Amino acid sequence: MKFKTHYLVFNTKKRIDFINITREVRTVIQESQVREGLCLVNAMHISASVFINDNETGLHYDFQKWLEKLAPHNPIEQYRHNDTGEDNADAHLKRQIMGREVIIAITNGNLDFGPWEQVFYGEFDGQRSKKVLIKVIGD
Amino acid sequence: MKFKTHYLVFNTKKRIDFINITREVRTVIQESQVREGLCLVNAMHISASVFINDNETGLHYDFQKWLEKLAPHNPIEQYRHNDTGEDNADAHLKRQIMGREVIIAITNGNLDFGPWEQVFYGEFDGQRSKKVLIKVIGD
Amino acid sequence: MKFKTHYLVFNTKKRIDFINITREVRTVIQESQVREGLCLVNAMHISASVFINDNETGLHYDFQKWLEKLAPHNPIEQYRHNDTGEDNADAHLKRQIMGREVIIAITNGNLDFGPWEQVFYGEFDGQRSKKVLIKVIGD
Numbered sequence: 001m002k003f004k005t006h007y008l009v010f011n012t013k014k015r016i017d018f019i020n021i022t023r024e025v026r027t028v029i030q031e032s033q034v035r036e037g038l039c040l041v042n043a044m045h046i047s048a049s050v051f052i053n054d055n056e057t058g059l060h061y062d063f064q065k066w067l068e069k070l071a072p073h074n075p076i077e078q079y080r081h082n083d084t085g086e087d088n089a090d091a092h093l094k095r096q097i098m099g100r101e102v103i104i105a106i107t108n109g110n111l112d113f114g115p116w117e118q119v120f121y122g123e124f125d126g127q128r129s130k131k132v133l134i135k136v137i138g139d
Numbered sequence: 140m141k142f143k144t145h146y147l148v149f150n151t152k153k154r155i156d157f158i159n160i161t162r163e164v165r166t167v168i169q170e171s172q173v174r175e176g177l178c179l180v181n182a183m184h185i186s187a188s189v190f191i192n193d194n195e196t197g198l199h200y201d202f203q204k205w206l207e208k209l210a211p212h213n214p215i216e217q218y219r220h221n222d223t224g225e226d227n228a229d230a231h232l233k234r235q236i237m238g239r240e241v242i243i244a245i246t247n248g249n250l251d252f253g254p255w256e257q258v259f260y261g262e263f264d265g266q267r268s269k270k271v272l273i274k275v276i277g278d
Numbered sequence: 279m280k281f282k283t284h285y286l287v288f289n290t291k292k293r294i295d296f297i298n299i300t301r302e303v304r305t306v307i308q309e310s311q312v313r314e315g316l317c318l319v320n321a322m323h324i325s326a327s328v329f330i331n332d333n334e335t336g337l338h339y340d341f342q343k344w345l346e347k348l349a350p351h352n353p354i355e356q357y358r359h360n361d362t363g364e365d366n367a368d369a370h371l372k373r374q375i376m377g378r379e380v381i382i383a384i385t386n387g388n389l390d391f392g393p394w395e396q397v398f399y400g401e402f403d404g405q406r407s408k409k410v411l412i413k414v415i416g417d
Binding site for chain 3: 001003005038040042043044045046070071079080081082083084089092093095096097099100101103131133135137
Binding site: 140175176177190191192193195196197198200201202205209236237238241242244246251252253254255256276277278 | 279281283316318321322323324348359360362367373375377379381409413415
C-alpha cells in the first residue's frame with residue numbers, strides 16, 4: 001500500500017476567492033505512484049472549502065452572489081460568533097454549503113474525472129495564510 | 140488490496156430527477172469481493188449529485204421545491220453563467236447543496252448502512268447522457 | 279492493511295443539538311494502530327449530520343438560527359414528507375446542508391487536522407437513539 005501527503009498554502013488578496021488546484025492535485029497523484037486508490041483533498045481551516053465544479057468565471061461570480069444571499073457577511077452584529085471579536089461567522093456558514101473536502105478516485109494512475117470536473121479551493125475569509133491537505137492512498 | 144471501478148450512465152426524461160442506485164452500489168461491492176473497505180460513489184458531471192437520504196416520494200418532492208426556492212431556475216438571466224449560452228447555472232448551485240459524492244463503509248462484505256440510508260443519483264440538468272463513478276477499495 | 283469499525287450512540291435531550299466527538303474519533307484511530315490512512319465518520323441516520331467546524335458556542339447558535347431560516351420546522355404542513363405522519367422533513371433538509379460524513383486523513387498515527395478543526399455530530403431530530411459510524415483503513 002502506498003501513501004503520499006502534501007500541503008498547499010494560500011494567502012489570497014481578496015476575502016473571498018476561488019482558486020483552481022486541479023494541476024497541483026494531479027501532480028501529487030503522479031508523484032505518489034498510486035495506480036488505483038483514493039485521493040482526499042480538504043481545507044484545513046474552517047472558513048474555507050474544497051469543492052469540484054466548473055472552471056467558468058461567470059459561475060464563480062454566481063456562487064459568490066448566491067452565498068452572500070444565503071449567508072450575508074453584513075451586518076456582522078447578526079451573528080453571535082462575531083461577539084468573540086471575529087467578523088467571519090458568515091465564512092463558517094458559506095463553507096458548509098460548499099463543503100470541506102472532496103474524494104477523488106484514482107484509476108490507471110490518474111484522476112478519474114468527468115469532462116468538466118475541476119478542483120477548487122474556496123476561500124471565504126482570506127488575506128492570511130491557510131492550508132489545504134492532499135492525501136493519496138492506494139496501490 | 141482489492142479494487143473495483145464501475146460506471147453508471149443516466150439519461151433522465153425530466154430536467155430534475157432522483158434515482159435510487161442502492162442496488163447497483165450493493166452489486167458492485169459484492170462483485171469486488173472486498174470484505175472491509177470504503178466505497179466512493181460520485182457524480183462525474185457538475186450539475187448532478189450523489190447523496191444519501193430517505194426513499195420517500197413526499198420528501199423528494201420537498202427537496203425539489205426547497206432547492207427551487209434556494210436556487211431558482213428562472214429567470215435564467217439572473218446568472219452570469221447563463222451568458223455563456225447555458226441555462227443550467229441553478230443546477231450547479233443545487234448540486235453544491237446536495238453534494239457531489241458519498242463514501243460508504245464496507246463491513247463484512249456489505250454496505251454498513253443505517254436502517255433508512257439509501258443512495259440516490261440527483262439530476263438537476265438532465266435529458267442527456269451523464270455518468271456516476273463507483274470505486275471500491277479494501278481487502 | 280488494517281481496519282477498525284466503531285459505532286457511537288446518541289440520544290439527545292433536545293431536538294437539535296451539536297456534540298463534539300473529536301476525542302472519540304481520536305481514540306478509535308489510536309486503537310486501530312493505523313499510521314497512514316483515512317478515517318470515515320458518518321451519521322447512520324438521515325436526519326443527522328457529521329461535520330467539521332469550530333468548537334464555539336456562538337457559532338453553534340448561529341448555525342441553528344441559520345438552518346431554521348433556510349429550512350424551517352414550522353409550519354410542518356408545508357412539507358409533503360410530513361403527510362406520512364412524520365414531523366421531521368426539515369431535519370432531512372438541514373442534514374443536506376451540514377453533510378452526512380467527513381473523511382479525515384491519518385498521518386503518523388494521528389488525525390491530520392488544522393488548528394481549529396473539530397468533529398461534530400449534528401442532530402436535527404433527536405430525543406431517540408441514533409448511531410454514528412467510524413471506519414479506519416490504512417497501514
